[in-house]
Amino acid sequence: MTDARRTPRVLSGIATTGTLHIGNYVGALSMWADEQDRYDNYFMIADLHALTIPENVQPDALRSRIREALALYVACGLDPSRSAIFRQSEVSAHATLAWILGCLTPVGWLERMTQYKSKSSTVTASAGLFTYPALQAADILLYQADFVPVGDDQRQHIEITRDIAQRFNHLFGEVFTLPESLIRKSGARIMGLDDPSIKMSKSLAGTRDGHAIGLLDPPDKIRRTVMRAVTDSGSKINPEQLSPGLNNLLVLFETLTGLSREVVLTKFAGQGYGVLKRELADVAIEKVGTVQARYRELREDDATLDAISAEGANKAKSVANATLQAAMCATGLR
Ligand code: AQP
Numbered sequence: 001m002t003d004a005r006r007t008p009r010v011l012s013g014i015a016t017t018g019t020l021h022i023g024n025y026v027g028a029l030s031m032w033a034d035e036q037d038r039y040d041n042y043f044m045i046a047d048l049h050a051l052t053i054p055e056n057v058q059p060d061a062l063r064s065r066i067r068e069a070l071a072l073y074v075a076c077g078l079d080p081s082r083s084a085i086f087r088q089s090e091v092s093a094h095a096t097l098a099w100i101l102g103c104l105t106p107v108g109w110l111e112r113m114t115q116y117k118s119k120s121s122t123v124t125a126s127a128g129l130f131t132y133p134a135l136q137a138a139d140i141l142l143y144q145a146d147f148v149p150v151g152d153d154q155r156q157h158i159e160i161t162r163d164i165a166q167r168f169n170h171l172f173g174e175v176f177t178l179p180e181s182l183i184r185k186s187g188a189r190i191m192g193l194d195d196p197s198i199k200m201s202k203s204l205a206g207t208r209d210g211h212a213i214g215l216l217d218p219p220d221k222i223r224r225t226v227m228r229a230v231t232d233s234g235s236k237i238n239p240e241q242l243s244p245g246l247n248n249l250l251v252l253f254e255t256l257t258g259l260s261r262e263v264v265l266t267k268f269a270g271q272g273y274g275v276l277k278r279e280l281a282d283v284a285i286e287k288v289g290t291v292q293a294r295y296r297e298l299r300e301d302d303a304t305l306d307a308i309s310a311e312g313a314n315k316a317k318s319v320a321n322a323t324l325q326a327a328m329c330a331t332g333l334r
Contacts, residue, residue, distance in 0.1 A: 006040065010182070011145035013044035013088065016065040017056065018202030020072050021212035022284065023190035025291075026255045027151030031184055033077030035149065041083035042143050042316060045069045048088050048095065049136070052129040053119070056203070070305055072215055075295035086312035088139065093320040097138035100327060101164050102131050104171060109133075109160055115153075137161040141168075142320040144177040152188035153199055155181055172330040175323070187255035193229040196245040216292065219285045226281040231273050239265045246273070249280055256283045 012032060014024055032043055047066050051057055066087060073085050088094050110116065110130055119129060140148055140161050148158050158181040165176040190200045194210040205212035210228050217225070232243035242250065253276065254264045268276050298305060328334040 008038070008146040009040040009042065009143060010035075010147045010149055011042040011044070011140050011143040011179075012149050013046040013049075013139065014069060015046040015049035015202075016062060016069050017050050017053075018206045019065070020069065020215045021200055021202060021205050022215065022252065022256075022288070023151065023200035023212065024202070025076060025215060025287075026187040026190055026252070027184070028149065029073070029076040029078075030255075031149045031182070032083070033079075035182075036077075036079060036082045039147065041078075042145070042319070043073060043078055043083055043085050043312075044088045044091075044139065044316070045073070045086070046088050046139070049132060052126060052132050053123050054126060055123060067299075067305065068216075070309055071295050071298040072291070074298055074305075074308065075291045076215075080308045080311065084312040084315040085308055086316045087309060090309070090313040091142075091316050091320050093142055093317070093324040094135065094138050097142055097324055097327060098131075098135040100331060100333075101137050101141070101168065102134035104167055105131075105134050105137075105160075105164055109163065113160065114156060133157060133160045134164065137164040140179050141165055141176045142323045143316075144319070144323060145179045146177060147182045148179050149182040151190075152183055155183065168327070168330075172327075175326050175330050184255075186261065187251055190252060191244065191248040193225055193248070196230060196243075196248045213284055213288065215288055216295070217288065219289065222285050222288060223281040226284060227274075227277050229277065235272055237268045237271050237273065237276060239269050246276075249276055253280050253283060256280075256287050 010032070012028060014020060014028060020029070032041070045066055047062070050062055050065070070085065074080065078085055110133060113133055116125070116130060119125070136157055137160065140158075141164075148154070150158065158179060162178050165178050169176055192198045192200050192204065192211045193213070194208055198204070200212045205214060210225050213222050213225055229245060229249060231245040231249070234243070237246065250264055250268070253259070254261055257264075325334060
C-alpha cells in the first residue's frame, strides 16, 4: 500500500512493436523525462507485450528493437541515475502476477477493451491479446505506482488496472496501491499525418509511408512526411475553423516548441498551410536530430547500455518481488 511519506512513484512503458514515433515522444517519453525530479521513476521496455500478435514477431527484429528502445529512452532524456530503466521480461514477477490477476479478472471486463476489439478485428486474436490488460495491471501494480504517465489511448487500461486492484484488495486484503493516469492536456493523442482521424501508431508506421515521424527517420524523410501531411482543401490558417489535420500540426508545433496554444495561433493566423508545415518540419528535424545524436553514441557503447539495463532490472526486481510476495501471501500461495 502507499506509504504517504515516500516520493510518489511512476511506472510506464512502451511495447517494442516497432520503432518509436513522435507521438510516443510527445505523449509519453518527453513527459517521463521532464518530470523525473518529481517522482520515483520506473520505466520498462514492454517486450512481453510485443508478443501479443505472434504473426508480427520476427525474433531478430524484436531483439534489435529492444536495444533500440533502451537507447532511445536514454537519448530522449531518461537519466539512469534518476530512473530505473529495465526490460519487462527480465523481471519474472510480471508474468507471475499477471497470472494471479488474470484469474480474478472477469472475461466481460476484457471483452470491453477497445484496443482488443479493434486489434482482434484485423488479426486472429491470441489468448495473450485478450488477457494482456492483466499483464499491464501486473506491470503497474507490482511497483505500487501512484501515477502512470501515458497518452490518452491508455486511459481505459489504467481504469481496468484500478478495477483489478480493487477486486484483489477486496477479495484478499489491501495489497495494491490504486494508480492514477497522468495524461498531458495537449499532445496526449497525436494523430496520423496521413489520416488525422486515427491515432499515430507504431504498427501503422511500419506499413504506411507518411503516417508518422519516426524518432530514427532521416531529415529528408521527416520533411517529406510533414509537407505531405493531410489537412483540408483550404489554404490559409483560420484559428476559428481548424480541421483535424491542421489542428494536429498545430498541436505538434506547440508541444515540440513548448509555446502556448495562444502564441502558436497568433503566430500562424492568416498564414498559408505551407508556412506551418515548413516551420514544423524544421522544429521536428531539430528535436529528432538531438535525440538521434545521443542515440548514435549509445548504440556504439554496448557496455553502457547493458549496465543501464542490468542496474534498472536489479532495482525493479527488489520492488516487484516484494509486492509479489505480499500478493502471494494474501492469496495463500505463500
Ligand atoms: N499517437 C500518440 N499520441 C500520444 N501518445 C501516444 N502513445 C502512443 N501513441 C501515441 C503513448 O505512447 C506510449 C506507448 O504506447 P504503445 O506502446 O501502445 O505505442 P503505440 O504507438 O500506440 O503502438 P501501436 O502500434 O498503436 O500499438 P502496439 O504497439 O500495441 O501495436 C503510451 O503511453 C501511449 O499512450
